[in-house]
Amino acid sequence: MTEPLYRDDAYLAECTATVAAVNDRGGVVLDRTVFYPTGGGQPGDSGLLRCADGREVSIATAVKGDEDDGGPDVIVHVPSDGTEAPAAGESVVAQIDWARRHRHMRVHTCLHLLSAALPYPVTGGQVGDGRGRLDFDIPEATLDKDEIAAELNRLVSGDHPVGTQWITDEELAAQPELVRTMSVKPPSGAGRVRLVRIAELDLQPCGGTHVARTGEIGQVAVTRIEKKGRQNRRVAIELIG
Numbered sequence: 001m002t003e004p005l006y007r008d009d010a011y012l013a014e015c016t017a018t019v020a021a022v023n024d025r026g027g028v029v030l031d032r033t034v035f036y037p038t039g040g041g042q043p044g045d046s047g048l049l050r051c052a053d054g055r056e057v058s059i060a061t062a063v064k065g066d067e068d069d070g071g072p073d074v075i076v077h078v079p080s081d082g083t084e085a086p087a088a089g090e091s092v093v094a095q096i097d098w099a100r101r102h103r104h105m106r107v108h109t110c111l112h113l114l115s116a117a118l119p120y121p122v123t124g125g126q127v128g129d130g131r132g133r134l135d136f137d138i139p140e141a142t143l144d145k146d147e148i149a150a151e152l153n154r155l156v157s158g159d160h161p162v163g164t165q166w167i168t169d170e171e172l173a174a175q176p177e178l179v180r181t182m183s184v185k186p187p188s189g190a191g192r193v194r195l196v197r198i199a200e201l202d203l204q205p206c207g208g209t210h211v212a213r214t215g216e217i218g219q220v221a222v223t224r225i226e227k228k229g230r231q232n233r234r235v236a237i238e239l240i241g
């Protein structure tokens with residue numbers, strides 16, 4: 001497996017690593033990485049691998065491995081078109097596009113605040129570069145963009161700490177109310193699940209990357225509220241700070 005350094009420290013922008021394998025599609029498997037792989041509605045990181053001889057391999061994205069790679073605990077770094085992968089056994093410095101990742105972290109954490117501001121079941125979500133959205137199961141369409149934005153910015157300005165804790169699969173099974181997002185299976189499998197807590201506002205299983213305090217999100221706008229199906233409302237947000 002690939003040691004996911006971003007999981008314990010989302011602020012690591014680079015690390016040294018060894019190329020464990022290169023798959024038949026040219027994807028680079030590292031023994032450890034700071035690259036977040038696409039999943040849970042958050043895009044994979046882009047960046048580069050710097051080889052010992054100084055050559056830089058541009059990485060377009062990172063994804064979880066398929067069965068041939070050794071399963072989802074393996075992280076595959078996908079080189080940009082035409083970039084030759086380093087060889088197995090090579091030492092590299094793995095470096096993410098930090099500015100883009102940090103926007104992902106701000107948007108992702110803001111979506112937690114959005115789910116706290118709107119206490120309805122979440123049916124889907126997507127983190128983008130500077131924007132994001134959640135889909136809610138809401139029978140009555142009584143949402144107001146300006147009211148939601150005001151509440152989000154109040155929660156941002158509260159500068160609440162964002163932390164993580166681990167519980168066992170059994171503990172999660174005993175508290176099904178913790179799972180807010182019905183369409184995304186919580187990250188589990190090794191017998192434990194990571195919970196993300198934002199002060200007293202939000203507590204849910206999540207494997208993504210978050211900022212350390214809500215103030216770091218900066219000011220946000222609610223850009224759209226769309227009707228998606230009879231009961232579904234899609235709420236889109238954008239960073240403006």
Ligand SMILES: [Zn+2]
Nearest residue numbers: 108196206208
């Ligand atoms: Zn999260």
